Amino acid sequence: MSTKRLNRAEAQVRVYRDAQEVALKAARHFARLADQYVVGSGRFTVALSGGSTPRAMFSLLAEAPFADTVPWEAIYFFWGDERCVPPDHADSNYRMAQETLLSRVPVPAENIFRIPAELPDPQAAAEAYAGTLLGFFARQASSSGTAPLAGVPRFDLVFLGMGPDGHTASLFPGTTALKVTDKIVVENYVEKFKAHRITLTAPTINNARNVTFVVAGTDKAEALREVLEGDYKPELYPSQLIHPEHGSLLWMADESAAAQLTQPHDVEK
Numbered sequence: 001m002s003t004k005r006l007n008r009a010e011a012q013v014r015v016y017r018d019a020q021e022v023a024l025k026a027a028r029h030f031a032r033l034a035d036q037y038v039v040g041s042g043r044f045t046v047a048l049s050g051g052s053t054p055r056a057m058f059s060l061l062a063e064a065p066f067a068d069t070v071p072w073e074a075i076y077f078f079w080g081d082e083r084c085v086p087p088d089h090a091d092s093n094y095r096m097a098q099e100t101l102l103s104r105v106p107v108p109a110e111n112i113f114r115i116p117a118e119l120p121d122p123q124a125a126a127e128a129y130a131g132t133l134l135g136f137f138a139r140q141a142s143s144s145g146t147a148p149l150a151g152v153p154r155f156d157l158v159f160l161g162m163g164p165d166g167h168t169a170s171l172f173p174g175t176t177a178l179k180v181t182d183k184i185v186v187e188n189y190v191e192k193f194k195a196h197r198i199t200l201t202a203p204t205i206n207n208a209r210n211v212t213f214v215v216a217g218t219d220k221a222e223a224l225r226e227v228l229e230g231d232y233k234p235e236l237y238p239s240q241l242i243h244p245e246h247g248s249l250l251w252m253a254d255e256s257a258a259a260q261l262t263q264p265h266d267v268e269k
């Protein structure tokens, strides 16, 4: 697995007016990629994140024009991370996606692969999800050719958020999961929450065809500058670990999150 540092030139950064605009453009991005991959390969695989910007995007996707035009039956939903709670818990990323999007569009139940984070042993939950991913992507690989990294799922799209501390998925600063290169999913103890999370590892995210961060808010501005323009310090800013090897990296940010960037980026009004 790569230890290559983030090259700012590899990331495309698009800046929008506000969080609502980011959510709308992210919804369009999802819809466009879903069309493209369903036409090209008959299906679209996406890993979702938790967080506030995705929540707004999911709500938009559940409404016109997306609800009636996105090829929902051919989309397979996974998660980048999950809190160790039951699926009906208020903190569950699965519950958030279910309530805002999945229960409102015609996605077959068998296309939804949530992380079984309610299991009492977080490691067992991580291993169970790794098994689910390996089983699903092995079946896909046999019908659509070989993936670049053997044994690592290759999502068509991984959506990510970023916390003000630079974390992404549940890859938090200073945690053990940051160094894992031989597993596709791990449990990660996060001291500041005194709780475990389940998360895809950086090599899994980096094996995706498309990785898209959606970030909004002034509290993200310093971390966004450090991640994109600062020295490579992934122990402090884990989002720097994300640099897809054979895929595209897109950051969709609002003006307040992008306020401290000094290098050129695409401004979309």
Ligand code: 6PG
Residues within 6 Å of the ligand: 049, 050, 051, 052, 053, 054, 081, 082, 083, 093, 160, 161, 162, 163, 167, 168, 169, 170
């Ligand atoms: C989670 C996440 C996490 C999230 C960021 C940003 O479960 O909490 O998946 O990585 O994306 O914390 O969240 P906001 O968009 O709410 O700031």
